[in-house]
Amino acid sequence: MEYTRVTDIADPLFAGLHRLMSEIFPPEEVLAFDLWKEPLQDPGIRVFVAVHDGEVVGATEYRYYAEDDIAMTDFTIIGRPGLGIGPFLANRREADLRRLAHEAGGTLKGMFAEIYDPYQSQEHEFGGVKPMDPFVRREVLAHLGYRRLNLGYVHPSWQGDGEAVGGLDLCFLPYEESASLAGSFIAKFLRTYYSVLEPKPAQWTEMVEALEQRNAVELLPL
Template sequence: MRYHHIASIEDPFFAKMHRLMGEVFPPEEVLAYELWREPLLDPTIQVCVAIHEDEVVGATEYRYRPELQVAMTDFTIIGRTGLGIGRFLMVEREKHLKRLERESGVPSLGMFAEIYNPEADATSALSFGKVAPMHPSVRREVLSHVGYKKLDLAYVHPSWDHEGKAVQGLDFCFRPADEDAESLPAELPVRFLRWYYSALPNKPREWEEMMASLEEKGTVALLPL
């Protein structure tokens, strides 16, 4: 298996990755093909795929923001069972993030992730491509094992289809570098989320209300997944 960085929609493996995304994720979670052109040119966005026999069998997108001292896992896709894709992507991603952290000279406080809640109505009806490792219950337990905790807030995010819908059924989570951490300064997720969704001009009312509520807090608790 080979770990390959994608930096352009002209990369032949990008089309294969985008097709895999469409097979696994619901439509509102997938950015349109042409709209990937500019993000892939952004040096802070890392999009990498697992290649097996010239096919994209897995993918992950992530970033490290030294000014906030945090990383973010945007998505992880496992397209097949029995190849160890999840472990392969995690190990390669961690090695790359450690290198980015060293190059920045700024130690990481941890990593954010949006994680589906299998008990939410908005999630339960989704098939996730009928790929067993992508089932929300499986992914949630794996991410709990590696140290993620959920922020204590009712989370929504703007839809990536640019229609300004409020997407529910996820928890906003954090894997603290200090595994004993029980809370975060509320300012950290506020600054991160405002930056992260700055590319989407249409923000739903529910998102703005969530952000306003978060801004009023001093800290936000980290709860078990």
């Protein structure tokens, strides 16, 4: 299996990636094909695909924020069972992030991720691919060390319609021992991460403003 970066929507691998995203994720979580042009060219956004026998069978998108020495995993897609795609993507992503942190003079303090909470909603089928089942994914990420932040979480819809999307937890994988994160730290990250997405739903804005007033937000078990 090959771990290959995609930086252009004209790359045939991107067509395979976008098709896989559309098959796996609900529509409100998938950015339109043409709107990927600029994100793919952004050096801070890293989109890699797992290629098996010339076919895109998995993918991950993530970013490293050198100023705060943290990362964000945008998504991880496992398109087929039985190929070891999950460990393959996770190991190579972590190696890449640690290299980026080292080059920036940092050590990588941790990584954010939005994780579906199937105990809130069981509507997501994720294309019928069992490794993508939200119950399975949640337990795997818990084993990796992710913990959920103690807040009611929504994010702006990637369809750009100003709707708030729920049914997820904002989680954090700490690489340093920590029981909580500063609310202002989380709010800064969210404002940066969603800066390009407009309009923002009022529910999201209120959530972020409330975070800015909290000294600490607990990290709880998944």
